[in-house]
Amino acid sequence: MNTIIAFIFMFGLLVFVHEFGHLILAKRTGMLAREFAIGFGPKIFSFTKNETLYTIRLLPLGGYVRVAGEDPEIIELKPGHxxxxxxxxxxxxxxxxxxxxxxxxxxxxxxxxxxxxxxxxxxxxxxxxxxxxxxxxxxxxxxxxxxxxxxxxxAPYDRQFASKSVGQRAAQLFAGPFMNFLLAIVIFIILGVAYGVPSEQAIIGEVVDDSPAAEAGFQSGDKVIQIDDQAITTWEEFTTIVRESPEEELQMTVERDGQQENLLVIPQAETAENITFGQVGVQLAFEKSLWKSLTNGVSQTYETTKLILTNLFMLVTGQLSIEMLSGPVGIYDVTDQVVQTGLHNFLMWTAMLSINLGIINLIPLPALDGGRLLFIGIEAVRGKPIDPQKEGMVHFFGFALLMLLMIIVTWNDIQRLFL
Known part of the structure; x- marks a missing residue:
């Protein structure tokens, strides 16, 4: 039950924030936003406020903001009616x-x-x-x-999507993904304020019992300043040497209470995915600072974005298999595992999914925000819009292909779970 509640909350938050970005820019630019919907299918709850119908729908497969002029009007009057x-x-x-x-x-x-x-x-x-x-x-x-x-x-023409400038339409489409990045930044900032941010230096936060570090005499708060003859200034330098030295004797100098201590430690060999690496059993210290929480929120979002883009590039170039992709079933399964590890990791997972949603929507594929932004970019270059019917057909087939991909990914998720 906890996983179900967490998944619904996470899904609802990501979709709400994304669509809220589209809604706000639509209203700011004078577009008539007919509906703000979470989910698809039959309505389970709805109310109307300030021209917009707000709905929650049965199928939790996304959401949408229906802006006048984006789709053909439902009602068309003609002579003789x-x-x-x-x-x-x-x-x-x-x-x-x-x-x-x-x-x-x-x-x-x-x-x-x-x-x-x-x-x-x-x-x-x-x-x-x-x-x-x-x-x-x-x-x-x-x-x-x-x-x-x-x-x-x-919807008079000046309230319709097509009546707005290229910049206004592009901003309205970009606002959804942008809000996903902004949500990730906010979550990382909240985590920084609540739990602290990783120390920039190689400061030990926690020593695992019965680990090589515990046997060597490491204590929480120790600052590693040297390994053998190499000066250490960052945690990355410390972990790199440890990982590259399984079962090798390392002479470490730490700063403790203003004094320097020399400790001898032998990293334990661990193997994962046929790769052997060293591990001593320590965790990085966290420190609480409002300013560092703010900067860490931005840097964490940036680093996560780079990682996702790298994996996406590897997927496109064939270095990663499509079987690595996960749909709603796979995301639910991972969410179940993450929820059991605590609130901190659940919020981290939510921030990562928010960034992922923002990136996916910016990919220039038909039916996605990125695909529609591509058409607006083409319009800006050629000086006139592409025939709406032709663009609509492209988005229709693009949506069909995305649904096919979703079916394949979901089937792969089910196979991983049950087969």
Missing amino acids: HVGLEFDENGKVAKIIVNNKSKHPNARIIEIEKVDLNHELMIEGYEIDEPSELLRFEVKRDAFFVMDETETQI
């Missing part, structure tokens, strides 16, 4: 009743002759009871379609 019109106190159309007009006795029933809800915001037509006179009605900018008794706000 019969609609009911309801008006505000200024005589402008406030509601356009598409069907079930009998449920709206106060609506004026009009046969449409001409309609423009993008630029002119008007409807021309003949009243059914008096068809001899052509009438023209002004439509409010925030008028609603009413279909099956569900209201959907209209």
